[in-house]
Amino acid sequence: MTKAAVELPLGLRERKRRATRRAIQQAVLDLSAEHGYERVTIEEISAAADVSPRTFFNYFASKEEAAVGDFPSLADLEAAAVFLSEGKKENLLSGLGRLFEAASDAFSDDRAASQRRRTLLRQHPALFAKRMAFLHLFEDELAGLVRQRLATDDHALEQDEDALTQRAHLVSLIGFAAMRYAYRRWIEKDDAVPLPTRIHEAFQQLDLTLASTRR
Amino acid sequence: MTKAAVELPLGLRERKRRATRRAIQQAVLDLSAEHGYERVTIEEISAAADVSPRTFFNYFASKEEAAVGDFPSLADLEAAAVFLSEGKKENLLSGLGRLFEAASDAFSDDRAASQRRRTLLRQHPALFAKRMAFLHLFEDELAGLVRQRLATDDHALEQDEDALTQRAHLVSLIGFAAMRYAYRRWIEKDDAVPLPTRIHEAFQQLDLTLASTRR
DNA sequence: GTGCAAATTTGCACATTCTGCAAGAATGAA
DNA sequence: TTCATTCTTGCAGAATGTGCAAATTTGCAC
Numbered sequence: 001m002t003k004a005a006v007e008l009p010l011g012l013r014e015r016k017r018r019a020t021r022r023a024i025q026q027a028v029l030d031l032s033a034e035h036g037y038e039r040v041t042i043e044e045i046s047a048a049a050d051v052s053p054r055t056f057f058n059y060f061a062s063k064e065e066a067a068v069g070d071f072p073s074l075a076d077l078e079a080a081a082v083f084l085s086e087g088k089k090e091n092l093l094s095g096l097g098r099l100f101e102a103a104s105d106a107f108s109d110d111r112a113a114s115q116r117r118r119t120l121l122r123q124h125p126a127l128f129a130k131r132m133a134f135l136h137l138f139e140d141e142l143a144g145l146v147r148q149r150l151a152t153d154d155h156a157l158e159q160d161e162d163a164l165t166q167r168a169h170l171v172s173l174i175g176f177a178a179m180r181y182a183y184r185r186w187i188e189k190d191d192a193v194p195l196p197t198r199i200h201e202a203f204q205q206l207d208l209t210l211a212s213t214r215r
Numbered sequence: 216m217t218k219a220a221v222e223l224p225l226g227l228r229e230r231k232r233r234a235t236r237r238a239i240q241q242a243v244l245d246l247s248a249e250h251g252y253e254r255v256t257i258e259e260i261s262a263a264a265d266v267s268p269r270t271f272f273n274y275f276a277s278k279e280e281a282a283v284g285d286f287p288s289l290a291d292l293e294a295a296a297v298f299l300s301e302g303k304k305e306n307l308l309s310g311l312g313r314l315f316e317a318a319s320d321a322f323s324d325d326r327a328a329s330q331r332r333r334t335l336l337r338q339h340p341a342l343f344a345k346r347m348a349f350l351h352l353f354e355d356e357l358a359g360l361v362r363q364r365l366a367t368d369d370h371a372l373e374q375d376e377d378a379l380t381q382r383a384h385l386v387s388l389i390g391f392a393a394m395r396y397a398y399r400r401w402i403e404k405d406d407a408v409p410l411p412t413r414i415h416e417a418f419q420q421l422d423l424t425l426a427s428t429r430r
Numbered sequence: 431g432t433g434c435a436a437a438t439t440t441g442c443a444c445a446t447t448c449t450g451c452a453a454g455a456a457t458g459a460a
Numbered sequence: 461t462t463c464a465t466t467c468t469t470g471c472a473g474a475a476t477g478t479g480c481a482a483a484t485t486t487g488c489a490c
Contacts, residue, residue: 013457013466020467041446052469057448092428129351133344154427170396170417170424177388202385209385210425212369213307228437228486235438256475267440272477 021059023049028066029116037067037124068131069117072106074141079103083145088153095149096175097203100182101196108195122187132180142172178202236274238264243281244331252282252339283346284332287321289356294318298360303368310364311390312418315397316411333402350395357387393417 010018027048031040042063046053060066074080079102083095108114121128147168151158158164182202186195225233242263246255257278261268275281289295294317298310336343362383366373373379397417401410 011458016456017467042448043446053447054449054469054471055467058468062447129348130344132351133348136344136347166400166420167424169399170393170420171428173392173396174389174421174424177392178385181385181388205381205385206389209382209389210428213386226487231486232438257477258475268476269441269478270439273439277476 020049020051020055024051024056024059024066025069026113028063029113029120032067032120033116037120037127064127064130067117067120067127068134069113070107071134071137072103074099074103074138074145077103077106080145084149084152091207092146092149092153092171093175093178093206094203096146096172097178097199097206100175100179100203101199104195104199118187128187132183135176135180135183139172139176142175143169146172146175174206178206181205235264235266235270239266239271239274239281240284241328243278244328244335247282247335248331252335252342279342279345282332282335282342283349284328286349286352287318289314289318289353289360292318292321295360299364299367307361307364307368307386308390308393308421309418311361311387312393312414312421314360315390315394315418316414319410319414337402347395350391354384354387354391357390358384361387361390389421393421396420 024045027045028040031044031048040063042056043053045063045066046056049056056066077099079099082102083099086095121131143165147164150164150168150171157167179199179202182195182198185202186193186198239260242260243255246259246263255278257271258268260278260281261271264271271281292314294314298314301310336346358380362379365379365383365386372382394414394417397410397413400417401408401413
């Protein structure tokens with residue numbers, strides 16, 4: 001759940017909904033930390049979150065899904081607008097890097113929970129993989145964004161719809177690669193370096209690497 | 216399952232094992248095509264494959280796992296050796312491209328099953344995601360390989376263990392991005408263009424794109 | 431081919447996960 | 461307040477997934 005860039009005053013219904021969702025997610029993290037992820041049952045989770053097991057399934061299809069956490073959408077992220085507006089002058093991949101930094105900030109809004117989830121993901125590669133899979137849902141959205149940016153940057157390319165789409169796709173995949181790299185290092189390293197910093201480093205590395213690989 | 220580069224004459228035990236595995240995988244594809252993936256139960260699958268449900272679980276942890284299919288390992292791929300041996304003279308990313316082309320041959324060895332799986336994956340994003348997760352297992356293997364190649368290519372880098380590892384990881388992720396791009400286009404397009412060709416195109420595109428992105 | 435050890439399959443019991451459905455409670459809008 | 465909509469809950473029952481021990485099959489040596 002994003003905090004929503006557009007700060008609508010949200011009705012009671014929606015607020016309760018989110019509270020329930022959070023409560024369940026918290027419960028998974030709490031109980032997992034205490035008894036170990038595999039040993040925690042959905043019944044226990046539901047009890048801890050003060051909902052019926054049936055309600056659990058109204059929110060999540062499985063324990064895993066509750067454990068991996070939510071993801072922000074690029075849509076309600078002002079950084080996306082910034083990325084679009086900065087034209088040719090700025091390097092495309094660096095722009096992507098800044099976009100990701102901003103996005104990562106948005107989804108670690110609850111610092112404590114984020115930290116506990118990180119521990120959980122570290123201990124359970126399956127969960128980590130699932131989280132990665134979720135990350136991939138970004139891709140189409142991202143490719144669309146990159147496509148817009150490319151169109152304004154390069155008017156020659158703008159003519160060829162197909163080439164434009166393809167290149168956008170490829171570029172966003174490369175950006176993603178860097179993002180994945182950063183995320184992974186963040187999970188694996190034990191130091192206190194925050195994710196946005198890791199992302200920044202990753203895109204620097206990317207730049208360096210490309211410089212050395214090509215020619 | 217790979218055809219195994221080292222063509223051992225496989226005992227009866229192992230042959231039966233593989234046959235069973237295949238039978239189950241086939242059954243999932245068959246039944247899913249006929250009744251729809253979600254409606255197929257493991258009981259039905261087992262029946263179709265002529266094994267007990269318990270045996271199903273001896274081979275796969277879940278229906279999904281049986282559906283996504285196997286993956287080849289870089290280990291028994293001579294192309295990996297080639298990749299290592301070609302030194303600085305050859306472009307690193309192109310080398311990766313050729314490696315992937317060869318690997319893709321190994322895992323689309325059963326063309327028919329591959330096609331049907333492709334259809335299934337297209338209809339079920341969750342399965343697609345899971346397949347991706349499997350793909351990521353490649354990554355470590357690949358990163359290791361790239362690391363070796365980098366070490367021989369660049370003796371300056373060879374000194375700095377950490378930098379070496381990081382760069383290897385990043386480079387392999389970029390190669391991966393291209394691979395994913397190719398795979399996706401292969402999945403989505405309905406033409407008869409084979410995967411290796413798509414991979415080749417993808418790495419060309421990658422080259423082009425990097426040229427334009429970096430100055 | 432006989433005998434024996436190791437690997438594989440299977441049935442069974444059992445805990446847990448998930449789904450459909452319909453009744454009931456809470457919320458929002460008129 | 462009243463009514464429609466949305467959310468929660470319990471229940472019944474199907475399906476998933478695991479441990480265990482008894483059969484069965486295979487590999488190997490004699």
